[in-house]
Amino acid sequence: MSAWLFDLGNTRLKCAPLHADGRIGDAIALPHREEDVAAAMAQRLPARIDVAYLASVAQPGLRVAVLDALASRCGRISIARTQSSFDGVRIAYADPRKLGVDRFLALLAVPGRVRGPALVCGVGTALTIDLIDAAGRHIGGRIAPSPTLMREVLHARAPQLPEIGGVYDDFARDTEDALASGCEGAGVALIQQSLATATQRLGQTPALLLHGGGSDALARRLPNATEVATLVLEGLARWACVETAA
Numbered sequence: 001m002s003a004w005l006f007d008l009g010n011t012r013l014k015c016a017p018l019h020a021d022g023r024i025g026d027a028i029a030l031p032h033r034e035e036d037v038a039a040a041m042a043q044r045l046p047a048r049i050d051v052a053y054l055a056s057v058a059q060p061g062l063r064v065a066v067l068d069a070l071a072s073r074c075g076r077i078s079i080a081r082t083q084s085s086f087d088g089v090r091i092a093y094a095d096p097r098k099l100g101v102d103r104f105l106a107l108l109a110v111p112g113r114v115r116g117p118a119l120v121c122g123v124g125t126a127l128t129i130d131l132i133d134a135a136g137r138h139i140g141g142r143i144a145p146s147p148t149l150m151r152e153v154l155h156a157r158a159p160q161l162p163e164i165g166g167v168y169d170d171f172a173r174d175t176e177d178a179l180a181s182g183c184e185g186a187g188v189a190l191i192q193q194s195l196a197t198a199t200q201r202l203g204q205t206p207a208l209l210l211h212g213g214g215s216d217a218l219a220r221r222l223p224n225a226t227e228v229a230t231l232v233l234e235g236l237a238r239w240a241c242v243e244t245a246a
Contacts, residue, residue, distance in 0.1 A: 001050045005240065007232045008056040008066055009102060010125040012213055013037065015045070016233050018053070022241045027230050034062050038069040049073055053240040055080040055101045055232060080105060080239050087242050091138040100128070103141065105235030106211060107132050112234060113226075117206035119191075119198050120231070123214035125149055127187050129194045133202060144190055147183035148214050154179065168221070188221040 003018040013032050017025035030040040052074040056063045070077050082096045082104040089107055093099045102122060110118045110132055122128040123146050130141035145153065155163035166176030168184055191208070199205045210219050211231035219225050228234070 002046060002048070003051045003053065003240065004045065004049050005233050005236045006052060006054045006056075006066070006070070007102070007105075007236060008054065008058045008063060009212075009232075010058055012124075013066065014230075014233060016230065018237050018240060022237055024230060024233055024237050027233060032062070034065040037062070037065050038072075041069045041073070045073065047073060049075070051076045051078060053078050053080060053236055053243075055105055055236050057100050057102050078240070078243060080236055087238065088136040089132070089138065090136060092140040093138075102232050103128050103130055105232045105239060106130070106209075107138055108235035108238045109228075109231045110209070111136065112238065113209065113228060113231075114207040117198070117202050117204065118209055119195055119206045120209050121191055121211070121215075121218075121225075122232075123147075123187065123210060123212035123218055127190065127214075129191060131194070131198045131201075131206065139198075139201070142190065142194060144187070146212075146214050147180075147187045147217065150183040150186065151179060154183075168217075184217050184221065187218050191218065191222060 005016050005018050005024060007014045013030045014027050016027040028044055031037060052070045054077060080101055082099045082101050084091055084096045091099055106120050106122060107130060117133045120130045125146060127144045127146045128141060131139040133139060151163050154161045161179060162176055166180030168181045169177050172178035172181045195208060208225040210225045210227045215227050219227050
């Protein structure tokens with residue numbers, strides 16, 4: 001049986017084959033626009049897939065476009081949803097629908113990566129931070145604008161401030177560098193403060209896991225961080241394997 005995993009975010013669509021032993025194959029990124037996604041799937045994916053597992057936090061129009069493209073080649077489509085408790089992981093939210101499925105799946109992937117607690121940080125459109133303890137209990141989290149979104153919003157409100165460019169400097173001497181330093185620095189500071197608070201609360205320092213398209217810039221300022229580009233897909237693989245066995 002051929003199975004594929006699909007992680008549809010606000011900025012990227014990532015997908016990977018799911019092997020019979022629960023491992024994921026090489027991940028690929030596909031164009032993210034509604035008008036392009038079907039053609040991109042036709043070029044990069046097998047003509048037929050037995051089952052597709054989809055996690056989506058994208059806006060409805062894009063989600064429908066992806067589902068339509070999958071329906072033409074898949075025997076079955078299974079959509080992951082956040083659950084209050086799943087395979088030993090228990091989330092902190094009273095209403096699980098309010099926790100994004102990408103955050104939920106990233107938490108599911110933690111036991112396969114580390115032994116003990118972890119601070120999981122997703123850097124995409126938003127910067128999300130979630131703490132999970134060694135027993136699989138989600139303590140809670142934070143959401144803030146990512147550095148990329150900060151730059152976009154500043155540019156939209158003040159077009160003279162460039163949306164891209166610049167390099168990090170503690171005390172920058174031009175506007176581009178100052179913007180890069182301020183926005184990246186804000187993200188790094190929030191993660192560092194969350195890590196310090198988590199360490200105090202748990203009595204030990206949790207592993208720091210970064211994922212998402214914007215994680216590279218922050219990882220350079222966080223020497224103890226581990227980047228895991230496929231973290232959501234790994235969580236989706238765990239979800240798919242348990243769902244298939246049920």
